[in-house]
Amino acid sequence: MDECRLCGETRELQNSHIIPRFVIRWMKKSGPTPFLRKAVDPNTRIQDHHEKLLCEDCEQIFSAWEGKFASQVFYPHIRGEKEEFEYEEWLYKFVLSVSWRLLVSEMAVWHEEEHPQNAVVKERLETWEAILLGEKSISEDLSQHHIFFADEIDLVKSDPEAPEGFEVYIQRNLDGTSVYGDDQIHAYFKFPRILFFSTIVPQDPGGFTGTRIDGEGIIEQPQELGELWGSFLYGRAEIFGQVSMSESEREKVQDRILEDPERFFESDYFEAQLAEMRRQYAEHDLLDYLDEEECPVCFTNHRIVDSLPNRPLTKSAVEKLDEQLPFVRGTFPHPDEVVDEIPTNITDVLVISTEDSTRILQFYVDHGWIVGEEREHPEEVEPEEFGRAAWEKYSEDFHRQMRQRFGR
Numbered sequence: 001m002d003e004c005r006l007c008g009e010t011r012e013l014q015n016s017h018i019i020p021r022f023v024i025r026w027m028k029k030s031g032p033t034p035f036l037r038k039a040v041d042p043n044t045r046i047q048d049h050h051e052k053l054l055c056e057d058c059e060q061i062f063s064a065w066e067g068k069f070a071s072q073v074f075y076p077h078i079r080g081e082k083e084e085f086e087y088e089e090w091l092y093k094f095v096l097s098v099s100w101r102l103l104v105s106e107m108a109v110w111h112e113e114e115h116p117q118n119a120v121v122k123e124r125l126e127t128w129e130a131i132l133l134g135e136k137s138i139s140e141d142l143s144q145h146h147i148f149f150a151d152e153i154d155l156v157k158s159d160p161e162a163p164e165g166f167e168v169y170i171q172r173n174l175d176g177t178s179v180y181g182d183d184q185i186h187a188y189f190k191f192p193r194i195l196f197f198s199t200i201v202p203q204d205p206g207g208f209t210g211t212r213i214d215g216e217g218i219i220e221q222p223q224e225l226g227e228l229w230g231s232f233l234y235g236r237a238e239i240f241g242q243v244s245m246s247e248s249e250r251e252k253v254q255d256r257i258l259e260d261p262e263r264f265f266e267s268d269y270f271e272a273q274l275a276e277m278r279r280q281y282a283e284h285d286l287l288d289y290l291d292e293e294e295c296p297v298c299f300t301n302h303r304i305v306d307s308l309p310n311r312p313l314t315k316s317a318v319e320k321l322d323e324q325l326p327f328v329r330g331t332f333p334h335p336d337e338v339v340d341e342i343p344t345n346i347t348d349v350l351v352i353s354t355e356d357s358t359r360i361l362q363f364y365v366d367h368g369w370i371v372g373e374e375r376e377h378p379e380e381v382e383p384e385e386f387g388r389a390a391w392e393k394y395s396e397d398f399h400r401q402m403r404q405r406f407g408r
Helices: 021-030 056-078 089-104 118-132 166-171 227-242 247-259 261-266 268-282 315-324 383-406
Strands: 013-017 041-045 050-055 084-087 145-149 175-181 184-191 194-201 217-220 327-330 349-353 357-364 368-376
Touching (some): 021 056, 056 084, 056 089, 056 194, 089 145, 166 227, 175 227, 327 383, 349 383, 357 383
Antiparallel strands (some): 084 217, 145 194, 175 184, 184 194, 327 349, 357 368
16 A cells, blocks of 8 residues: 555555556557567566556546547547547546646656756646645646647658657657756646647746647647747657667567568568658758768768669659569659649659668669669568558659649
8 A cells, every 4th residue: 555646645556657558559569570669778668567566446547538639639630530639628627637747756867856946846846736626726737738740751841850760759659857047947748740839937938939839729720839848859759769779689670570560561670761762861961962971961872773674764763673673663753743844754753672771762864873872671571561551652742742733
């Protein structure tokens, strides 16, 4: 028997989830393997992070808000079914409940004894607890709470300074931390494609547009995060990207993928990898880094492929190449996209898969075919499958840009 961190009663404590269980279930179902690993310790499987925080009665308080968020926000957003979300006070309390759990849990990274704002934080946590218990109104909360829906990265507006692995971080990773410095402290957590911020000091740090949660309302696009929060997210993505998995654990993951390769290609994780690949390819001029051993933007060796003819290729030429290699495809307009400015039977973009890697090639006049992006295949993945998945995504981008440019 221990003291419940919320109500203060001495009771048997439950294994309380910091990140709600429905998010963990979706991640395991949509991932390349049915296991999750901590970003800070990738060699340890984690089905969910939990610790002894709450009694059963307090767990039930949170459960109702979690259920509404899952059914009315999380799943509709993940499935692309809704672009605006009507809410009531349950959304405010849901975000408040996770931020509170984060700051009082073992996951918190601020130290009460050392932080110059510790008195403010303690007072704010007491207010949050009273609101969660129904003893105070949300109008008495001096904090602001924000939700930001991170859709798939727009290739036209993407930032070339985004760190490697940014798409995987935004679309797949779970994260939670206190954001702190000598003059500020806030709570931040994220689910796949949804970010949350609860401010403490200062009350309004700025940088939020269309994200604030009130007692009721509608959250819809456009939303924006200012430079401060963009830099913060890049920093978090870099931290996650620096964590490496041991060779033995990497082999275990590869074995799981080999058992069910279809799951890998259908996983949200693979979608995120392709999104990063497409952004890196789209956001810079390959000629600026031609023949450099490693491009500083996308870490690819942009080199001319001398084995291809020095001209754009017709459909029949692409088909002949496809007979010689595991996978070759080009991008061609659909019949309803045909305009005088665009030839219908030639392509200047190729997706080519050899046994070892998949490459995105771009044709440049006076240079020829240049490797724009290259990814090695996992040992257990068929080159044709990897190439086809990459081509489908690049083809989607091509046709979307055709529609935007020519209004078709």
